[in-house]
Amino acid sequence: MSSKHPLSEIGILFKDALFKLINQQYAHGSKNFHFNITKMSNPLKIVDISQDDQALVQKQLLDAATTQGFLFIEGHDFTQQEVDSLFELSNEFFKLPHEYKQKFPIDASNHGYSDFAGENLDPKNQKKGDPKEALNFCALNFKTGDSSKPIPDWFTNDSSREELLRGVIVRLYKLSIRILEILAQGLEIEDTDGLKGKDWFSAKYAPDKSSGSTFRLLHYPGQKSLNPESVVRAGAHTDYGAVTLLFQRENQAGLEIYSPVSKQWESVPFVPSNDAGVAPPIVVNIGDLLSYWTAGLLKSTIHRVKFPKEVQETGQDRYSIVFFSHPNDDALLEPVPCSVIRNREGRGANNAEVKITAREHLQRRLAATYGW
Numbered sequence: 001m002s003s004k005h006p007l008s009e010i011g012i013l014f015k016d017a018l019f020k021l022i023n024q025q026y027a028h029g030s031k032n033f034h035f036n037i038t039k040m041s042n043p044l045k046i047v048d049i050s051q052d053d054q055a056l057v058q059k060q061l062l063d064a065a066t067t068q069g070f071l072f073i074e075g076h077d078f079t080q081q082e083v084d085s086l087f088e089l090s091n092e093f094f095k096l097p098h099e100y101k102q103k104f105p106i107d108a109s110n111h112g113y114s115d116f117a118g119e120n121l122d123p124k125n126q127k128k129g130d131p132k133e134a135l136n137f138c139a140l141n142f143k144t145g146d147s148s149k150p151i152p153d154w155f156t157n158d159s160s161r162e163e164l165l166r167g168v169i170v171r172l173y174k175l176s177i178r179i180l181e182i183l184a185q186g187l188e189i190e191d192t193d194g195l196k197g198k199d200w201f202s203a204k205y206a207p208d209k210s211s212g213s214t215f216r217l218l219h220y221p222g223q224k225s226l227n228p229e230s231v232v233r234a235g236a237h238t239d240y241g242a243v244t245l246l247f248q249r250e251n252q253a254g255l256e257i258y259s260p261v262s263k264q265w266e267s268v269p270f271v272p273s274n275d276a277g278v279a280p281p282i283v284v285n286i287g288d289l290l291s292y293w294t295a296g297l298l299k300s301t302i303h304r305v306k307f308p309k310e311v312q313e314t315g316q317d318r319y320s321i322v323f324f325s326h327p328n329d330d331a332l333l334e335p336v337p338c339s340v341i342r343n344r345e346g347r348g349a350n351n352a353e354v355k356i357t358a359r360e361h362l363q364r365r366l367a368a369t370y371g372w
């Protein structure tokens, strides 16, 4: 278990206070809170990471990461067919008998099947766990895409399922590293001890060393009979890692962010691809660890999943596929050597008295979520 440290405490106190404020507004039915959600517009930037002008990519990515903390990226190399197959796989898995899925219960490392109501992402404000089920793959080796922990044999008994899974896991890891390199360049991190500034974050991402990185399949059943305004499918939370990548599907909306810019809940829509063969833009967000590491410059934005009215009317299930990218467990979260972060004195990892590892950071966040 990690030892507590004052700055993280301050961060948690701040978040608790913010959650409380949000929930007070919620309880009082504040119009601003409920009805200012812009349904069809997209509050997030879409950044094409394959543009020739990489300096522009760096600027756009950094701008999004320091404002909304969420963005879409296009110019990745995932095909529509691949993402369709992945959702098909997830769909089929969740259709398997409940008794089968329960044979792989989620463990203390966050690996395995998390049953309905098994996870409470907002324990301070929500009595019951979220109405969703999930399958987490942890202890991942990114040279092979394998987990060193048991995963349901439904995947491993079929080579096409296993291949698909492994390939996607490795490529999501690589894409997250690419994003971290672009951010490092945008931040103009200095070269240190033979380490290029560009590699400051990614140097702590050895593919075969243990990390908190998690690949996750999620299923939120549709619930036609419920009141959409009152039901939360995934409680308000921030992600724990460095960056998160998320695939979602058309007509299965529900993701919302508490925007640091507008100070309101905003819907994250599904954005279709411009090219039929290419998968839609991927949702990317900054997690707590990277926010801590960058002394709060990059924003780890609170988000949740709800039942928007249209989804409540159709009774659509939501499936999402998420990759939480974390540095190696032993990565020391040392102050980032660049002027824009150095100037943020006394915050996050800039506090010289407080040096924690990525593993310590993760352990305390998981403990809060699952009530360990």
Ligand SMILES: O=C(O)CCC(=O)C(=O)O
Pocket: 218, 234, 239, 246, 248, 255, 303, 304, 305, 319, 320, 322
């Ligand atoms: O399903 C979603 O869109 C959100 C999932 C999420 O935020 C999470 O699992 O951390």
Ligand SMILES: [Fe+2]
Pocket: 237, 238, 239, 303
């Ligand atoms: Fe999340």
